[in-house]
Amino acid sequence: MVDKSWSCDGLTVAVVGNNGRMGRAPDRIDVAIVGAGFAGMYMLHKTRSAGFSAHVFERGGGVGGTWYWNRYPGARCDVPSLEYSYQFSEELQQEWEWSEKYATQPEILRYAEHVADRFDLRRDISFDTTVTSLTWQGESWHVATTASTSGVDGDAATTVTTARFVVLATGCLSAANVPRFTDDRLFAGRTYHTGNWPHEGVDFTGQRVAVIGTGSSGIQSVPVIASQAAHLTVLQRTPAYSVPARNQPLSPDYVASIKANYGEFRRKNSLTRAALGGDTPTGPHGACEVSDDERRAALEARWQKGGLLFLGAFNDALTNPESNRLIADFVRDKIRQTVRDPEIARRLSPDSVIGCKRLCVDTDYYETFNRSNVSLIDLRETPIERFTRRGIIVGDATELEFDAIVFATGFDAMTGAISNIDIRGRDNLRLRDVWSEGPLNYLGLAVHGFPNLFMITGPGSPSVLTNMIVSIQHHVEWITDCLAHLRRESSSTIEADPSAQAEWVQHVNTIAGMTLYTSCSSWYLGANMYGKPRVFMPLPGFPAYVQRCTDVAQHHYQGFHVR
Ligand code: FAD
Ligand code: N01
Numbered sequence: 278m279v280d281k282s283w284s285c286d287g288l289t290v291a292v293v294g295n296n297g298r299m300g301r302a303p304d305r306i307d308v309a310i311v312g313a314g315f316a317g318m319y320m321l322h323k324t325r326s327a328g329f330s331a332h333v334f335e336r337g338g339g340v341g342g343t344w345y346w347n348r349y350p351g352a353r354c355d356v357p358s359l360e361y362s363y364q365f366s367e368e369l370q371q372e373w374e375w376s377e378k379y380a381t382q383p384e385i386l387r388y389a390e391h392v393a394d395r396f397d398l399r400r401d402i403s404f405d406t407t408v409t410s411l412t413w414q415g416e417s418w419h420v421a422t423t424a425s426t427s428g429v430d431g432d433a434a435t436t437v438t439t440a441r442f443v444v445l446a447t448g449c450l451s452a453a454n455v456p457r458f459t460d461d462r463l464f465a466g467r468t469y470h471t472g473n474w475p476h477e478g479v480d481f482t483g484q485r486v487a488v489i490g491t492g493s494s495g496i497q498s499v500p501v502i503a504s505q506a507a508h509l510t511v512l513q514r515t516p517a518y519s520v521p522a523r524n525q526p527l528s529p530d531y532v533a534s535i536k537a538n539y540g541e542f543r544r545k546n547s548l549t550r551a552a553l554g555g556d557t558p559t560g561p562h563g564a565c566e567v568s569d570d571e572r573r574a575a576l577e578a579r580w581q582k583g584g585l586l587f588l589g590a591f592n593d594a595l596t597n598p599e600s601n602r603l604i605a606d607f608v609r610d611k612i613r614q615t616v617r618d619p620e621i622a623r624r625l626s627p628d629s630v631i632g633c634k635r636l637c638v639d640t641d642y643y644e645t646f647n648r649s650n651v652s653l654i655d656l657r658e659t660p661i662e663r664f665t666r667r668g669i670i671v672g673d674a675t676e677l678e679f680d681a682i683v684f685a686t687g688f689d690a691m692t693g694a695i696s697n698i699d700i701r702g703r704d705n706l707r708l709r710d711v712w713s714e715g716p717l718n719y720l721g722l723a724v725h726g727f728p729n730l731f732m733i734t735g736p737g738s739p740s741v742l743t744n745m746i747v748s749i750q751h752h753v754e755w756i757t758d759c760l761a762h763l764r765r766e767s768s769s770t771i772e773a774d775p776s777a778q779a780e781w782v783q784h785v786n787t788i789a790g791m792t793l794y795t796s797c798s799s800w801y802l803g804a805n806m807y808g809k810p811r812v813f814m815p816l817p818g819f820p821a822y823v824q825r826c827t828d829v830a831q832h833h834y835q836g837f838h839v840r
Contacts, residue, residue, distance in 0.1 A: 309442070315343075405425050417439050442731070445698075454687045485680050486681045551739075580611065772837060
């Protein structure tokens with residue numbers, strides 16, 4: 278049973294920090310939560326509401342996680358705002374007004390801050406505090422932290438908190454990938470990573486700017502940077518598929534119609550594979566099962582509507598290679614129709630499986646290459662040789678001169694932020710060692726050898742293949758129910774069973790193997806990071822996963838050892 282002397286007893290002390298009120302960690306708590314993004318914030322609210330003492334440690338200076346760090350020009354969500362938001366509080370979802378179909382980063386950050394205020398979260402969050410190690414001490418975890426400023430860890434003295442449970446809400450896309458290039462330190466201009474953007478913003482007016490990387494972050498930022506810069510050079514290693522967002526202000530009538538029945542809207546969304554777009558179900562046919570005209574019409578309708586649901590026009594986009602090719606052909610045609618220079622259109626056209634890497638959603642991305650101040654370098658034809666004081670030398674010894682270089686090079690996804698913490702479980706087992714061949718896990722929630730440690734949207738769960746706020750809520754609620762169960766049963770530890778874990782990893786591999794997801798070098802597979810084991814990390818299919826988690830809980834936490 279959770280020791281009563283540890284229950285919420287007012288140990289937290291409110292102090293004033295640069296983000297307003299924030300809490301100082303007590304010496305002992307029931308639940309230590311790492312990260313104050315949407316996952317950590319809801320985890321705090323939920324555990325506190327269930328009567329546990331809980332405290333959040335956050336590396337950054339405020340709440341919001343992704344939306345605190347990713348302040349690059351053009352950053353916004355690509356799941357509609359009315360879906361990309363919490364649903365645990367009817368009052369919250371009724372009172373918050375989203376202004377656009379896809380909210381901008383500042384608007385989403387304001388929402389996160391509103392949630393923090395509304396549920397009085399800050400008093401139990403230590404900002405500017407990085408968790409450096411987690412050590413299992415037989416009955417509880419020692420949580421070691423150090424002070425950090427603007428995400429840079431200081432060498433201040435380590436402080437330790439003792440917690441019965443630890444929840445890693447560290448984010449799937451929070452550990453920036455900054456690739457090294459020969460002589461990159463020589464460059465005399467400014468460099469930026471989209472995932473760690475200066476809070477004061479960057480004015481590129483009149484500058485010669487390079488953007489390296491053409492994933493979602495590059496594709497969102499390129500049109501905005503191009504509109505400011507004297508010249509923008511996009512350095513593309515692999516072209517991405519992108520569909521138009523068709524972003525627009527939300528009409529009050531539409532918002533009212535959703536809010537009139539928000540619960541049902543949310544319920545329908547959560548029954549879909551990706552927990553989004555319940556109003557636009559996946560088409561009933563395969564792309565090869567219909568005539569050419571019908572296929573083009575269905576794809577055109579989704580293209581005009583805009584957004585990620587483009588891939589749902591047919592039910593076999595990610596299982597049938599021929600269907601996938603037909604859908605990809607449609608997008609390649611669109612690129613050719615949009616980009617005036619046929620050579621640039623060719624370079625921008627992907628030849629891979631569409632949807633294998635995460636589909637991008639853009640506003641005027643392809644159109645931007647018609648501007649006279651934008652050029653495109655294909656790094657497959659002319660790779661980066663080295664950096665110089667003035668810029669970058671590509672393939673044929675051409676020196677490109679820049680005032681600023683933007684790394685839109687992504688993240689050490691899904692495992693990076695977790696592996697950055699020195700986590701030692703039973704018998705001093707290191708999580709980094711356990712994961713050396715890939716992230717072993719049970720249900721994407723726990724790892725054998727690491728009792729009382731939970732992950733939110735961890736590898737092995739649907740996480741990044743879904744509307745992540747829905748997946749986050751599901752995990753937070755499952756974990757809180759589990760903690761309440763342990764308290765009721767007077768149990769002190771829970772740990773994944775090794776054979777249940779092995780079976781789960783096999784299951785995830787089997788499901789992924791039935792799709793086309795494993796056919797390209799994506800970050801889902803860890804292929805963007807040098808030396809990272811190639812294992813498909815997320816699990817396709819949200820509803821079946823939710824059912825499995827429910828079954829596990831109902832069968833006395835089957836696959837876990839509860840003591
Ligand atoms: P995060 O928001 O990443 O928060 C994790 C927090 O943990 C961070 O603040 C980090 O500083 C902190 N942290 C990590 N390690 C430590 C440590 N050792 N000590 C202390 N603190 C630590 N998903 C969607 O579903 N739809 C979208 O439209 C969408 N858009 C996105 C746009 C961008 C630019 C990016 C990068 C991601 C997007 N995502 C989207 C995914 C997004 O990450 C999730 O939707 C969601 O915000 C994740 O919340 P989280 O709390 O799990 O993680
Ligand atoms: O990162 P990415 P991201 N030399 O990994 C290139 C979410 N998100 O930040 O494909 C040269 O997708 C790399 O090239 P390649 C969303 O889930 C959502 O853009 O590896 N280039 C690629 O082009 C997304 O999927 C939104 O060959 C190098 C790019 O950098 C995830 O976050 C917005 C390189 C990285 O693309 C990550 O997106 C933003 C090198 N050494 C993010 N290393 C929304 O719209 C990497 N690249 C909601």
